[in-house]
Amino acid sequence: MSRRLLVIALVAAGAAPQAAQASSVLDTRVTASGSAAAPCQQALRRGAPGVVTRPVLAPSAGQLTVRLDGQGDWDVALFGADDRLVAGGGSPDGQEIAQGWTLAPGTLTVQACRRTGTGAATLSVAHEPLVGDRALARANAPQLVSVSTPTRADKDRLVALGMDLTEHGGKTALGVVLHGAADEAKLRASGFSWRVLVDDLVAEQARESAAPAVATTLPSGRTSYRQLVDYETELKTLAAQNPGFVRLFTLPNKTFQGRDVLGIEITENVTLNDGKPAFFNMGVHHAREWPAGELTMEWAYELINGYKAGDPRATRIVQQSRNLVVPIVNPDGFNGSRSVGAADGNDEATEDTVYIISKPGEYRRKNCRVGETTTASCTFSVGLAENGVDPNRNYAQFWGGPGSDSNPLTQTYRGSAPFSEPESRNVQWLVSRNQVTTLITNHTTAGLVLRAPGLAAIGDPVDEHRGYKALGDAMAKENGYFSQKSFELYDTTGTTEDWSYNATGGYGFTFELYCGAPNYDTGDCDDPAFHPRFATMAKEWDGTSPQADHAGYDGKGNREAFYLAAESTIDEARHSVLKGSAPAGARLTLTKDFKTDAFEASQQVDDHLETVLDVGDSGAFRWHVNPSTRPVVAKGSPNPGPPSPPQSASGRSRETPVGAFKDHPFTVPADGDNAIAEFSVTWGTPASDWDIELFQDTNRNGAVDTGEPLAGESAQGQTMAEQILVSDPAGAYVLRVTNFSTVEDYSVVVTFKAPQTARTESYTLTCTVGGAVVKTSQVVVERAAVARVDPCPAAASQVPGELPPKRPAVPATCTAPASLGVRPSGRGLTARGAVTLSRVTATGAKRVARFTDRFSKTARDGYYVVRGNGAPVALRRSGGKFRVLPAFERETCAARASLGRPLFGRSLTIAYRGQGPVRITVLRGTKVVKRLSNPATVRLARGVYRVRFEAGDFTATLTSRRL
Numbered sequence: 001m002s003r004r005l006l007v008i009a010l011v012a013a014g015a016a017p018q019a020a021q022a023s024s025v026l027d028t029r030v031t032a033s034g035s036a037a038a039p040c041q042q043a044l045r046r047g048a049p050g051v052v053t054r055p056v057l058a059p060s061a062g063q064l065t066v067r068l069d070g071q072g073d074w075d076v077a078l079f080g081a082d083d084r085l086v087a088g089g090g091s092p093d094g095q096e097i098a099q100g101w102t103l104a105p106g107t108l109t110v111q112a113c114r115r116t117g118t119g120a121a122t123l124s125v126a127h128e129p130l131v132g133d134r135a136l137a138r139a140n141a142p143q144l145v146s147v148s149t150p151t152r153a154d155k156d157r158l159v160a161l162g163m164d165l166t167e168h169g170g171k172t173a174l175g176v177v178l179h180g181a182a183d184e185a186k187l188r189a190s191g192f193s194w195r196v197l198v199d200d201l202v203a204e205q206a207r208e209s210a211a212p213a214v215a216t217t218l219p220s221g222r223t224s225y226r227q228l229v230d231y232e233t234e235l236k237t238l239a240a241q242n243p244g245f246v247r248l249f250t251l252p253n254k255t256f257q258g259r260d261v262l263g264i265e266i267t268e269n270v271t272l273n274d275g276k277p278a279f280f281n282m283g284v285h286h287a288r289e290w291p292a293g294e295l296t297m298e299w300a301y302e303l304i305n306g307y308k309a310g311d312p313r314a315t316r317i318v319q320q321s322r323n324l325v326v327p328i329v330n331p332d333g334f335n336g337s338r339s340v341g342a343a344d345g346n347d348e349a350t351e352d353t354v355y356i357i358s359k360p361g362e363y364r365r366k367n368c369r370v371g372e373t374t375t376a377s378c379t380f381s382v383g384l385a386e387n388g389v390d391p392n393r394n395y396a397q398f399w400g401g402p403g404s405d406s407n408p409l410t411q412t413y414r415g416s417a418p419f420s421e422p423e424s425r426n427v428q429w430l431v432s433r434n435q436v437t438t439l440i441t442n443h444t445t446a447g448l449v450l451r452a453p454g455l456a457a458i459g460d461p462v463d464e465h466r467g468y469k470a471l472g473d474a475m476a477k478e479n480g481y482f483s484q485k486s487f488e489l490y491d492t493t494g495t496t497e498d499w500s501y502n503a504t505g506g507y508g509f510t511f512e513l514y515c516g517a518p519n520y521d522t523g524d525c526d527d528p529a530f531h532p533r534f535a536t537m538a539k540e541w542d543g544t545s546p547q548a549d550h551a552g553y554d555g556k557g558n559r560e561a562f563y564l565a566a567e568s569t570i571d572e573a574r575h576s577v578l579k580g581s582a583p584a585g586a587r588l589t590l591t592k593d594f595k596t597d598a599f600e601a602s603q604q605v606d607d608h609l610e611t612v613l614d615v616g617d618s619g620a621f622r623w624h625v626n627p628s629t630r631p632v633v634a635k636g637s638p639n640p641g642p643p644s645p646p647q648s649a650s651g652r653s654r655e656t657p658v659g660a661f662k663d664h665p666f667t668v669p670a671d672g673d674n675a676i677a678e679f680s681v682t683w684g685t686p687a688s689d690w691d692i693e694l695f696q697d698t699n700r701n702g703a704v705d706t707g708e709p710l711a712g713e714s715a716q717g718q719t720m721a722e723q724i725l726v727s728d729p730a731g732a733y734v735l736r737v738t739n740f741s742t743v744e745d746y747s748v749v750v751t752f753k754a755p756q757t758a759r760t761e762s763y764t765l766t767c768t769v770g771g772a773v774v775k776t777s778q779v780v781v782e783r784a785a786v787a788r789v790d791p792c793p794a795a796a797s798q799v800p801g802e803l804p805p806k807r808p809a810v811p812a813t814c815t816a817p818a819s820l821g822v823r824p825s826g827r828g829l830t831a832r833g834a835v836t837l838s839r840v841t842a843t844g845a846k847r848v849a850r851f852t853d854r855f856s857k858t859a860r861d862g863y864y865v866v867r868g869n870g871a872p873v874a875l876r877r878s879g880g881k882f883r884v885l886p887a888f889e890r891e892t893c894a895a896r897a898s899l900g901r902p903l904f905g906r907s908l909t910i911a912y913r914g915q916g917p918v919r920i921t922v923l924r925g926t927k928v929v930k931r932l933s934n935p936a937t938v939r940l941a942r943g944v945y946r947v948r949f950e951a952g953d954f955t956a957t958l959t960s961r962r963l
Contacts, residue, residue: 022065026056026125032114039233040075040113041088050114054123058102062129063339063379066110067258069880070094071827071856072117077229078125079109087339088229091260092236092248093827094121095880098229099257099378100339117826128379142363144198144528146173147187152456153693153710154192155490159403160715161190162410164365165490166445166530171522174490175446177201177363197528201363216538219301224534225290228335231297231327235262242304245270245318252429253422254879255332256369256376261426263326266303268319273587275613275623278322278434279569281562282427283442285392285496287333287364290531291513291540292442296327298541299562313563320570324430329441330391330423332368336361336378363530365411366390367423372416389415391423392441393494396607397502397632398455401493401599414494418598418605424496431500432609435625437575438471438565439508441496445528447515447547449476449483449561452501452508452631454492457676457725460485461501462635466783467574468507475509475561479540480518480547486510493599503596503607505626505783507574509565513558514540518547570624576781578623578765580789586615587768588791590625590779592761593926597632606925627783629761636758637673643752644672651737652745653688661738665702666750670730675755677729679712681737681746682721688742691715692722697732704734715740766955767792771871772892776955793953820870824882828856829875835868842905842963863903874902874959886946886959895954899947904962909937910947918951 034049046053056078058064066087068076076096077088086108087100094117102108112123149155150172158174159165163183166175176194178184187194216223226234239248247270251261267276283289283296303323306314317323328334340362361378366388368376377387390411393404396418400406404414419425431439451472452461461468469483476483486492497508514532515525531537539545543557568574582588590611595604613623627634649664656662668677681692693713695704711733712724717740726733729752737746762778774793781787821832829837834852838845840863848864849855864875864882874885889898895914912918912935920932923946930938944961 022126022128023059024124025058025064025127026054026110026123028054028123029120030054030112030123031120032112033119034114036075036113036115039090039237040111041077041085041090041227041229041233044077044079044083044109044111052112052114052123054110054112056108056110056125058105058108058127060105060127060129061101061103062127063099063101064108065126065128066096066098067124067126068094068096068112068121070112070114070117070121073115074117074121075113075115075229075233076123077111077113079111081106081108083109085227087335088227088233089259090229090232090236091262092250093260093881095258095260097258099335142201143178143196144201145176145178145194145196146524147176147192147194148172149174149192151710153713156402157190157713157715158192159490161186162405162407162412163187164411166528171524173522173524175525175528201530216535217542217544218298218538219305220298222294222298222534225338225531225537226294226297227338228328228331231293232260232262234297235264235300235327238300238304239264242308244268245307246304247271251326251426252883253425255330255422256367256374257332257378259331259335261326261329261331261423263324263430264300266300266307266318266323266325267321273612273614274616275621276320276322277437277569277575277624278324279317279566280324280326280431280434280436280439281442281565282324282326282329282440284328284330284334285423285441286390286443287330287337287366288362288530289442289444289513290334290338291444291537292511293327293334294534294537295513295541295558295562296325296442298559299323300325300327302559302562303566313567317563317566317570321566322434323566324434324436326427326430329427330367332376332378333364333366333388336368337364364388366413367421369421371408386411389413389421391421392443392496393492394419394421394424395428395494395496395499396596396598396605397495397499398453398458398493399598399605400603401455401491403454403490403492404494418494418596418603427496428499428607431504431506432607433611435575435611435623436500436504436506437624437626438569439497439500439506440511440562440565441509442511442513444513444530445515446489446512446525447479447481447518448489448510448512449479449481450486450489450497450510450512451484452486452498454486454495454498456487456491457727458487459727462631463505463507463783467568467571471507471564471568471574472509475564477553478543478548478555478560478564479511479558480543480545480550480555481512481515482518499596502630502632503594504609505575505629505631507568511558511561513537514545515547518550520550572624572786573784576625576627576783577786578621578625578779578781578789579786580621580791581619582615582621582767582792583769584615584617584619585769586792588613588615588621588623589766589768590623591764591766592628594630594761595926625763625781628763628779628781629759633756633759633761636756637754638758640675640754640757641673643674643754644669646752647750649735649748650746651748653739653743656737656739658739658741661736663702663704664735664737664748665697665732666735667700667732668729668750668752672752673754674729674752675727676753677726678751678753679724679726679733679735680721680749680751681723681735682749683742683744683746684720685744686718686720688720688744689717689740690722690742690746691738691740692724693736693738694724694726695734695736697734700732702732702734704736708734765789765791770892772890773955773957774892774953820866820868820873822866822868822873822875823884824875825854826856827880827882828854829866829882830854831866831868833869835866838865838867839863840865840874840901840903842903845901865902886957888958888960890956890958892954895949895951897947897949897954897956897958899958899960902960904940904960906962907937907939908945908947908960908962911935912949912951914951914954916952918949921948921950922946923948 036050087098089096283292393414548555714722900909
């Protein structure tokens with residue numbers, strides 16, 4: 001079968017897999033008195049305080065999904081007939097989901113544990129039977145192979161096939177998981193050769209898991225892989241036991257299965273916004289990469305234990321930086337993989353489990369989204385034809401380019417749009433609200449420390465020799481991995497660190513954890529494993545692996561690599577500092593709005609950074625931030641010249657029959673200012689198919705001679721164009737156009753792009769005193785620089801050592817209106833004093849409650865406003881939780897600005913009262929919709945609007961939305 005027809009066949013076959021029909025086996029309401037004293041999954045505790053148990057009859061082998069909905073904090077667990085844990089859920093609220101497998105019909109026990117909150121909750125259990133043929137599953141056991149790719153063009157060609165790449169490889173080979181004979185045929189038809197590294201991943205894992213547990217040096221003391229509920233419970237416990245310097249947080253976007261994504265922050269005075277830089281360590285974008293979560297979690301224990309024990313290194317890090325730890329970015333996919341691995345009671349995996357399931361989910365890579373719906377299922381996975389989106393191809397920077405796929409069934413499917421997935425949006429949210437000067441996203445399996453960029457055409461990052469490469473090399477020296485730019489493995493786009501680095505300037509890295517047998521000559525990994533035996537994985541932590549102790553150097557493992565990352569976070573030579581003074585209690589806000597470029601220039605994404613510092617009693621501050629200019633715009637020429645003019649050619653199908661080719665020589669002149677050349681071949685309809693290869697014409701004779709390097713190739717199929725990009729392209733080339741299957745003529749155009757003009761960007765620094773914005777200014781700061789700023793009006797600022805201001809910042813005769821002081825708390829609200837709560841629609845508002853201090857009743861999802869003594873507060877309730885929305889009213893002694901409501905119908909009322917003229921700007925995103933000089937009522941289309949008021953020293957930006 002040709003490779004084109006094979007792709008079509010895979011799509012057609014892959015469209016068929018569907019989860020089996022689930023049926024309800026329990027639907028009840030439970031009540032618990034008292035509070036559970038221990039984690040719910042720890043043991044079955046019938047009759048204990050705060051614990052309710054119910055029997056569940058599974059009619060056949062299959063997956064059981066437990067859901068609980070209660071107020072406060074409830075956990076759930078599912079136990080088998082032998083009281084063995086099958087599944088659990090331990091998020092910090094009352095909405096839980098737990099999923100696990102039973103391999104035979106029988107009775108199980110579901111246990112609900114009330115930790116806090118009310119005593120009642122609804123509890124349901126659904127059963128989804130196993131489907132498929134065991135013999136078929138055995139015949140299609142996943143293999144791990146090393147595919148020969150001696151040239152860069154071979155790597156690009158393999159990536160373009162849409163195989164299940166492992167992200168390990170070296171100079172001459174790339175790793176691939178083969179899911180049966182069809183995958184082998186696809187490689188063979190494309191002319192690739194390979195060698196088998198692991199003949200049967202599942203059987204290998206079963207052998208590994210049969211080995212006895214071995215004590216490790218991990219700071220948590222673990223001897224086996226965690227399940228999802230273990231991560232959830234441990235994160236909650238670490239925060240509860242260390243309230244002064246550990247804070248639990250829930251990221252804003254639930255997964256498609258309804259799970260919370262949890263993390264902890266570790267720093268002294270953890271509740272203060274005190275201007276410290278942040279180190280963000282995360283794991284498990286890809287479901288099957290269990291060690292990525294383990295080592296991330298161990299870093300949390302390392303810091304907490306070290307700080308409590310007085311270790312000077314850990315103490316310095318906890319005192320001087322914010323440490324953000326998110327072990328499981330993709331909990332749906334991870335639970336789908338991990339629950340299969342744990343299904344028969346073994347710690348890591350069992351041969352029987354995966355072979356009984358004809359669609360082996362243990363090696364799932366992506367999340368569990370079903371098509372373009374907002375539903376998810378992790379119960380089916382058949383290699384390339386696997387539902388879900390790869391979260392690590394879903395970030396905005398260069399989204400949609402090489403190394404990602406538009407086919408929803410492939411392993412590198414990038415999603416329908418940048419940040420379409422809750423997993424990537426959560427990371428975006430956390431990075432955008434913290435000054436993350438260092439980021440590590442952990443993966444397996446290759447033994448690599450990768451840094452931006454992922455796209456070869458971009459070239460070296462602007463900070464390559466400003467500490468970025470040096471940090472990567474230093475960390476790789478300790479864990480024994482290879483340090484390189486990401487594109488040196490193969491082109492990838494839409495990845496975590498490409499976005500985070502280019503959006504913020506914080507140094508971002510991907511760790512590809514573990515390689516059992518590194519080849520230091522080729523850079524390849526000859527013994528990779530997605531989740532090796534736990535004791536083997538643990539050696540990656542402390543540096544007792546053979547790879548860490550290489551070339552006569554005693555490497556200290558990823559423990560030391562993480563320490564180096566954390567210490568780089570607080571190194572002022574690797575970020576920027578804003579220094580100054582402001583009134584005690586003032587709030588400083590640093591914001592930036594910009595467009596992030598996807599691979600196609602037309603697919604830009606709005607990005608917004610916003611971080612906060614609360615000025616302490618001394619008034620002096622030192623704010624550690626990333627540079628104001630993004631790396632992606634800082635790189636370029638200060639005065640680029642024009643690029644060379646386009647070149648063109650053409651060809652006819654009748655002159656080039658199927659299987660034949662035509663060569664077109666081109667010369668890229670050296671005198672043009674050409675950063676990138678694009679060789680593009682186009683034709684009339686997708687029914688035709690031309691393929692292209694680009695060779696360097698080293699002897700400049702206009703022909704392809706033996707040994708001349710291949711500069712690139714493109715062979716997509718079912719398109720109307722093929723393109724090849726070449727950076728720094730000066731020289732001679734031959735473009736070979738091959739008729740794969742067509743009767744249409746083609747056109748060739750070679751276009752050139754000049755280097756971009758290097759630009760400088762600024763932050764917007766806002767000073768708020770007493771709830772009122774008193775000054776807004778622009779701040780430019782470079783890497784390694786300390787910029788002196790005066791964020792508040794001169795009358796409100798005092799530099800230590802200088803004379804005090806001659807007049808107070810706020811006139812003594814005026815008291816600014818108080819803040820209302822309402823905030824979400826659990827599933828309700830807390831307020832200072834008596835307030836009213838009203839539900840807001842586009843046509844009006846209706847009061848639903850009057851309360852004092854605390855609101856804990858059930859309310860419908862929607863928009864609300866709280867009014868009382870102070871400016872009203874807008875809220876949105878979604879998923880049973882309130883969150884505070886940006887202000888729609890602001891008042892100072894000198895002025896008052898307001899919008900009609902947080903929601904409006906067709907018309908938005910804009911009001912202002914104050915002395916002197918006012919400038920009013922209505923924005924949708926970053927686009928200016930209207931400019932006004934007087935209050936008005938304006939008609940607007942659906943969307944979220946920001947209205948900026950500027951009058952003398954008064955500046956305010958308010959928000960409302962039309963639904």
